[in-house]
Amino acid sequence: MxxxxxxxxxxxxxxxxxxxxxxxxxxxxxxxxxxxxxxxxxxxxxxxxxxxxxxxNGEFAPLANSNITFEELALQFMNAKEASLRKSSFVEESYTMRRVLEQLGKAKIKNIRGYHCQNAVNAWAKKAPVNVNYIKMLANQVFEYAIKSGYITKNPMDAVIMPKRPPKKRVDNYYTKQELNEFLTFVKQNRPKLYPLFRLLAYSGMRIGELLALTWDDIDLEASTVSITKTLSKVKAGHTKIDETKTKAGHRIISLDATTINILASYKREQSKELFSLGVLNTLPKPLPVFDKSLTIRKKNPGKRFNMPNDIARYLEYIYKDMPKDFKHITLHGFRHTHATLLIESGANTKTVQQRLGHANINMTLGIYAHATKKMENDAINGLSLYMEN
Incomplete structure (x- = not known):
């Protein structure tokens, strides 16, 4: 007893x-x-x-190795989770987990309390305010894994109070019709080699990874279509590979307008001439990537595809540096958003927009309608006012 x-x-x-x-x-x-x-x-x-x-009653269960650290358990968790994720998603989560480990990694799982988690979340909120919820979610998943594995009985992350994010000025990540025309005109005049890329990005609604994965056999200049079946995926830091699109809905054939097709046809001829003049045209594997490094880096890796979307993001920043300071900046994804918004404003229905963008879920498309229809509503009201006054 x-x-x-x-x-x-x-x-x-x-x-x-x-x-x-x-x-x-x-x-x-x-x-x-x-x-x-x-x-x-x-x-x-x-x-x-x-x-x-x-x-x-057989309910008493001993705790497993109580000296295991958070970092050791996080490694177990990520190894168990790897098979259920796309390679690019696993790379992204592994990268984010490094932030989690900066705060909690060396502590023994049994010794971590709510106030330790609170301090960690506060630190993440200062360093990465945009991603703090995602970082906390990953940490929380490790603690839940620890409970299921018998290392602890309670999740210390449950005690955390999320810090209030400071309000930030909202800037819509898309261009209006006028803004897009101004941007493309500037690029055509000042960065002509990049003009076909940004024209196609804005007039197709493709993801940047899909655009960089394109080869010339994907574009039918006669039928004015582009076949989207693959994307550029990150496999580890600084390394990418060509992979299938994320979902079945991502596999699609979309139409292009006549002007964009003519721009691409002209660009293809210029690309062939340049690669021929550099003596590499006949040595490169076929089919050639549509957008290769001869776009901006002459005589350095011509005919080779861009490895990272960040390469194009960097060139976009160069463009913005040359533009008027008050011109709105958007991300590469913002051009996809721009395409969807302008489609809606031009009268396209939701199903057409969904299929063109490769959205697996119609709710993703409907979310874009929220701000697009607001502009349409304002235009309608102004139209009504003019009608009543005349």
Whole structure:
């Protein structure tokens, strides 16, 4: 029978006990539960009774290796999760996990408390305010994995109060019709080699990874179509590969306008001439990538595809540096958003927009309608006002 022992700490009389919970079936070791700090013998007896009840009903489960660190457990978790993720998604999560480990990695999982998690979240909020929820979610998943694996019984992340994000000025990540025309005109005049790329990006609605994966056999200049079946995916830091599009809906054939087709045809001829003049046209594997590094880096890796979307993002920044300071900046994804918005404003229905963008879920398309229809509503009201006044 377990004895409740009286002891003194800091001048106070307290109670403790050492409960034998049986043997671990895997290791054969005795399982001891030590509890202390009870203010009264009655409190200690009540806690002991609960443990005895759990033991009798087979509910008592020993904790696994209690000295394991958060980093060791996170590695187990990521290894278990890898098979369920696309390679690019796994790379992204692994990269984000590094931020989690900066704050919690070296701590033993059993010693992490709510205030440790709160401090970690506060630090993430300062360093990466945009991604703090995503970082916290990954940390939370590791703690849930720890519970399921028997390392801890409670998730210390449950005690966290999310810090309030400072309000930031909202800038819509898309261009109006006028803004897009101004941007493309500037690029055509000042960065002509990049003009076909940004024209196709804006007039097709493709993701940047899909655009960089294109080869010339994907574009039918006679039928004015482009076949989208692949994308540029990140496999590890600084490395990419050509992969299938994310979803079945991503496999699609879309039509292009006559002007864009003519621009691409002219660009293809110029690309062939340049690669021929450099003496590499007949040595390159076919089919050639539509957009290769001869776009901007003459005589350096001509005919080779861009490895990273960041390469194009960097050139976009160069363009913005040359433009008027007050001209709105958008991301590469913003050109896809621009395409969708202008399609809607021109009268395209939701199904057409969904199929053209390769959205697997119609809700993704409907979200774009929210701001597009707001402009259409304003135009309608202004039109009504003019009609009533005349």
């Amino acid at each position: 377990t004895k409740i022992i009286e002891y003194t700490a800091k001048g106070k009389t307290l109670y403790k006990f050492n409960f034998y919970a049986g043997k671990d079936e895997l290791t054969g070791k005795k399982m001891q539960v030590r509890r202390s700090g009870f203010k009264t013998k009655k409190e200690a007896r009540l806690a002991l009774s609960r443990l005895e009840y759990k033991k009798e």
